[in-house]
Amino acid sequence: MIQIQAPFTEEKVRGLKVGDMVEISGVVFTGRDAVHKWLHEGNDPPVSFKDSIIYHCGPVVLKKKGKWVVTAAGPTTSTREEPYQAGIIERLGVRAVIGKGGMGEKTRLACQKFGCVYLHAVGGAAQVLAEAIEEVENVYGLEQFGSPEAIWQLRVKNFPVVVTIDSHGNSLHKDIEAHSGKVLGELFTAISEKKAASK
Amino acid sequence: MAFNLTSKQQKQLQESFVEVIRKTSAELPQDVVDAVLEGLEQEAKDSRGEYALKIIQKNIELAKKKSQPLCQDTGSILFYVHYPRQMCGEMLGKIIRKSVVAATKKGFLRQNSVDSLTGKNNGTNVGAGTPTLHLEPWKKDYLDVRLILKGGGCENVGGQYSLPDSRVGAGRDLAGVKKCILDAVQQAQGKGCGPGVLGVIIGGDRSTGYSASKEQFLRKMGDKNAHPELARLEEECVREANELGIGPMGFGGKTTLMGVKVAALNRVPASFFVSVSYMCWAYRRQGAQVSNKGEIRKWFY
Numbered sequence: 001m002i003q004i005q006a007p008f009t010e011e012k013v014r015g016l017k018v019g020d021m022v023e024i025s026g027v028v029f030t031g032r033d034a035v036h037k038w039l040h041e042g043n044d045p046p047v048s049f050k051d052s053i054i055y056h057c058g059p060v061v062l063k064k065k066g067k068w069v070v071t072a073a074g075p076t077t078s079t080r081e082e083p084y085q086a087g088i089i090e091r092l093g094v095r096a097v098i099g100k101g102g103m104g105e106k107t108r109l110a111c112q113k114f115g116c117v118y119l120h121a122v123g124g125a126a127q128v129l130a131e132a133i134e135e136v137e138n139v140y141g142l143e144q145f146g147s148p149e150a151i152w153q154l155r156v157k158n159f160p161v162v163v164t165i166d167s168h169g170n171s172l173h174k175d176i177e178a179h180s181g182k183v184l185g186e187l188f189t190a191i192s193e194k195k196a197a198s199k
Numbered sequence: 200m201a202f203n204l205t206s207k208q209q210k211q212l213q214e215s216f217v218e219v220i221r222k223t224s225a226e227l228p229q230d231v232v233d234a235v236l237e238g239l240e241q242e243a244k245d246s247r248g249e250y251a252l253k254i255i256q257k258n259i260e261l262a263k264k265k266s267q268p269l270c271q272d273t274g275s276i277l278f279y280v281h282y283p284r285q286m287c288g289e290m291l292g293k294i295i296r297k298s299v300v301a302a303t304k305k306g307f308l309r310q311n312s313v314d315s316l317t318g319k320n321n322g323t324n325v326g327a328g329t330p331t332l333h334l335e336p337w338k339k340d341y342l343d344v345r346l347i348l349k350g351g352g353c354e355n356v357g358g359q360y361s362l363p364d365s366r367v368g369a370g371r372d373l374a375g376v377k378k379c380i381l382d383a384v385q386q387a388q389g390k391g392c393g394p395g396v397l398g399v400i401i402g403g404d405r406s407t408g409y410s411a412s413k414e415q416f417l418r419k420m421g422d423k424n425a426h427p428e429l430a431r432l433e434e435e436c437v438r439e440a441n442e443l444g445i446g447p448m449g450f451g452g453k454t455t456l457m458g459v460k461v462a463a464l465n466r467v468p469a470s471f472f473v474s475v476s477y478m479c480w481a482y483r484r485q486g487a488q489v490s491n492k493g494e495i496r497k498w499f500y
């Protein structure tokens with residue numbers, strides 16, 4: 001298990017490789033569809049995203065005794081941000097993206113070129129991930145985007161993820177898809193042969 | 200003789216439905232927990248698969264302890280209810296909808312029902328087509344209530360095949376069906392929050408096939424299909440799908456699928472569908488026997 005402290009630097013990010021199991025501590029910003037589209041349109045974030053971590057998450061946040069408390073904070077599907085992510089990594093200097101389900105070629109290439117990583121959280125683990133959030137430090141765009149879509153600035157501790165796209169051009173998603181595709185081909189051949197033999 | 204529930208009994212019945220929803224959302228049935236633990240044992244030490252399953256295991260325990268949703272996506276709400284035929288079905292439907300609104304207010308369900316044209320969410324989970332209620336009268340004098348909460352991520356990776364299918368090379372026989380099932384798993388990769396469970400229907404039409412494939416999720420993990428050929432197909436599919444190496448969350452590993460449940464429906468001669476629904480690890484299923492006075496008598500899972 002690798003422990004890594006945010007904010008990230010290019011050096012820290014380049015030191016990570018596909019398959020690493022990592023626990024993150026420090027600040028992350030949530031951002032999902034509305035924020036990505038808005039940043040893609042050329043708007044500047046309300047706070048600098050240089051060397052930052054963006055988390056694809058629409059958290060459930062409640063106000064308890066005047067303080068924001070996160071009650072659920074699992075990742076959402078990342079591919080919806082595929083059209084925007086590469087440009088945002090390049091323009092704003094984002095160093096890591098957390099989400100689930102992986103991302104495509106454009107993002108993989110941007111990670112390689114600009115020094116960024118994709119970190120896969122465990123989908124559905126809303127309670128474990130909410131426990132890893134120590135504090136809500138700030139929120140931006142609450143009026144503009146609404147609660148789940150707003151930019152929540154969260155301080156996390158030992159937030160568990162796996163590196164599935166690194167900054168060296170590797171993608172675990174690509175590898176596993178290719179490997180499973182090959183095995184599937186072999187299984188299909190075996191099924192067809194068995195059928196032919198039983199005739 | 201009609202059962203006319205007093206308003207107190209109606210309230211009791213509504214509370215029982217809320218409790219079924221709470222328990223379904225916060226606690227996985229033991230047979231599913233056992234399957235997750237079995238997967239955990241299979242994975243190599245210090246592997247990514249083990250890492251993911253350990254987090255999942257911790258999440259299952261935490262949600263139960265805190266009585267909060269296991270996953271923030273509380274999914275589609277699918278009710279399967281048998282009720283005494285003397286009971287008014289219309290009243291029952293109303294009570295169930297009210298219980299859904301109440302459970303949403305309490306945070307057991309996320310506000311999850313969106314108007315497809317306007318994008319608006321009225322925040323109650325009750326709207327056109329939601330929740331899904333299968334209500335069936337029967338001779339017995341009590342209710343059999345079952346609920347499945349099915350997440351959106353895994354719903355998105357389901358698939359329907361019309362055989363013969365040239366892409367997968369599937370003909371109209373069990374060998375073809377098997378190819379469809381394995382193909383669906385490979386297509387899904389980790390996107391359905393695996394390790395998953397498949398509900399499969401051979402035959403039917405496009406709507407009955409999908410609908411019945413979800414009913415397969417009412418079966419317990421360890422049960423055996425009464426039809427010997429389908430029992431064999433289920434076993435083979437689980438074993439072979441786990442050779443694909445996709446693993447928990449698509450991180451790689453041995454546990455790609457925890458189970459496959461297959462049934463067949465008659466079809467018209469022109470059609471031969473295979474409908475595959477994917478259920479994520481957050482396999483939320485519960486059931487209870489409820490008396491005609493509205494009280495929960497016992498849990499089924």
Ligand code: SF4
Nearest residue numbers: 124270350352392479
């Ligand atoms: S697929 Fe299941 S576990 Fe994953 S986010 Fe959706 S409901 Fe949760």
